[in-house]
Amino acid sequence: MDVSQEEATLMTRQLAKVEGIFAGMSSGGAASAAIRLAKEIDKGVIVFITCDRGDRHLGSNLFG
Amino acid sequence: MASIIDLVGNTPLVEIKKLNPNPNVRLYAKLEGDNPGGSVKDRPALNMIRSALERGDIKAGTKLIEATSGNTGIALAMIARLYDLEIELVMPSTSTRERTLTMEAFGAKVTLLDSIEICRDYAEEKAAKGDAYILNQFANPDNYKAHYKTTGPEIWRDTDQGITHFVSSMGTTGTIMGCSRYFKEVNPSIQIIGCQPTEESSIPGIRRWPKEYLPKIFEPERVDRVMDVSQEEATLMTRQLAKVEGIFAGMSSGGAASAAIRLAKEIDKGVIVFITCDRGDRYLSSNLFG
Numbered sequence: 200m201d202v203s204q205e206e207a208t209l210m211t212r213q214l215a216k217v218e219g220i221f222a223g224m225s226s227g228g229a230a231s232a233a234i235r236l237a238k239e240i241d242k243g244v245i246v247f248i249t250c251d252r253g254d255r256h257l258g259s260n261l262f263g
Numbered sequence: 264m265a266s267i268i269d270l271v272g273n274t275p276l277v278e279i280k281k282l283n284p285n286p287n288v289r290l291y292a293k294l295e296g297d298n299p300g301g302s303v304k305d306r307p308a309l310n311m312i313r314s315a316l317e318r319g320d321i322k323a324g325t326k327l328i329e330a331t332s333g334n335t336g337i338a339l340a341m342i343a344r345l346y347d348l349e350i351e352l353v354m355p356s357t358s359t360r361e362r363t364l365t366m367e368a369f370g371a372k373v374t375l376l377d378s379i380e381i382c383r384d385y386a387e388e389k390a391a392k393g394d395a396y397i398l399n400q401f402a403n404p405d406n407y408k409a410h411y412k413t414t415g416p417e418i419w420r421d422t423d424q425g426i427t428h429f430v431s432s433m434g435t436t437g438t439i440m441g442c443s444r445y446f447k448e449v450n451p452s453i454q455i456i457g458c459q460p461t462e463e464s465s466i467p468g469i470r471r472w473p474k475e476y477l478p479k480i481f482e483p484e485r486v487d488r489v490m491d492v493s494q495e496e497a498t499l500m501t502r503q504l505a506k507v508e509g510i511f512a513g514m515s516s517g518g519a520a521s522a523a524i525r526l527a528k529e530i531d532k533g534v535i536v537f538i539t540c541d542r543g544d545r546y547l548s549s550n551l552f553g
Binding site: 221258262 | 267268299300301341342344345360361364365367368369370542544545547
């Protein structure tokens with residue numbers, strides 16, 4: 200699944216704000232793909248990987 | 264299935280072997296940076312919010328306000344959102360930029376003022392006017408009770424009831440007040456050692472409190488001994504912890520480690536446990552690591 204930078208960024212922020220999971224951008228990308236997938240399938244159990252913590256990305260503009 | 268909240272506590276206890284100067288002493292670090300919010304403060308934050316909700320003091324939609332030097336704010340921001348609470352955090356302007364960004368990532372409003380004392384006055388005034396509910400970690404018994412219920416029992420369990428000395432830096436003093444209560448119940452001979460900065464030193468998260476700002480939850484008779492730690496000593500030991508033991512922690516952790524190592528040299532034998540309060544990541548924009 201292809202994930203755009205914008206989509207990954209927005210989902211990374213949502214993960215922190217809504218779920219209390221402070222993770223990096225690639226985690227947001229995987230979350231976003233998993234959530235798109237959840238809309239597609241009838242039923243199932245989806246697991247996605249959050250690769251690292253958000254702390255590592257505070258020097259970038261990921262969190263504003 | 265565990266939520267983020269269920270992951271608070273049950274942090275690892277690791278043995279410090281290389282920096283331990285005394286072969287007859289076992290030295291352990293309790294890695295509180297392994298909490299989901301990255302610090303020991305997840306414990307009091309969760310217990311203060313959960314207890315206030317249970318008592319009906321707050322409910323979903325309530326606005327919280329809290330003065331914090333950082334870690335409590337991050338923990339409260341993370342947990343408040345999960346309980347649908349609004350939150351404003353008031354921090355000293357010396358707080359690192361990454362702290363503000365982390366709190367804002369969790370959806371908190373952040374206000375920066377000159378000193379922690381001014382922050383505490385501001386939060387209390389706003390709460391007194393009825394604009395927000397203040398958990399007041401400095402005076403809230405649910406702060407130290409978190410440690411009485413979790414941190415103390417975990418250390419007792421993980422040392423196979425063997426701990427003889429407990430070393431903790433003192434900020435709100437919640438960790439040491441709660442653990443002291445627990446340890447003295449299970450074994451009154453366990454020595455409780457608190458660390459504070461020397462007169463001229465600045466160590467984020469811990470204070471040598473002026474009398475009028477001493478946290479209300481602090482009861483001096485629950486601490487057997489206070490050890491002073493200088494900023495330089497804490498800084499050097501924080502670097503050593505990372506370089507020698509692979510433990511990447513903040514400066515107050517280095518302070519506690521340094522006091523624990525001095526203590527290890529003094530005693531003949533024993534089992535010393537010290538608290539590493541948070542992770543080093545939070546201090547990369549300061550000059551702690553270079």
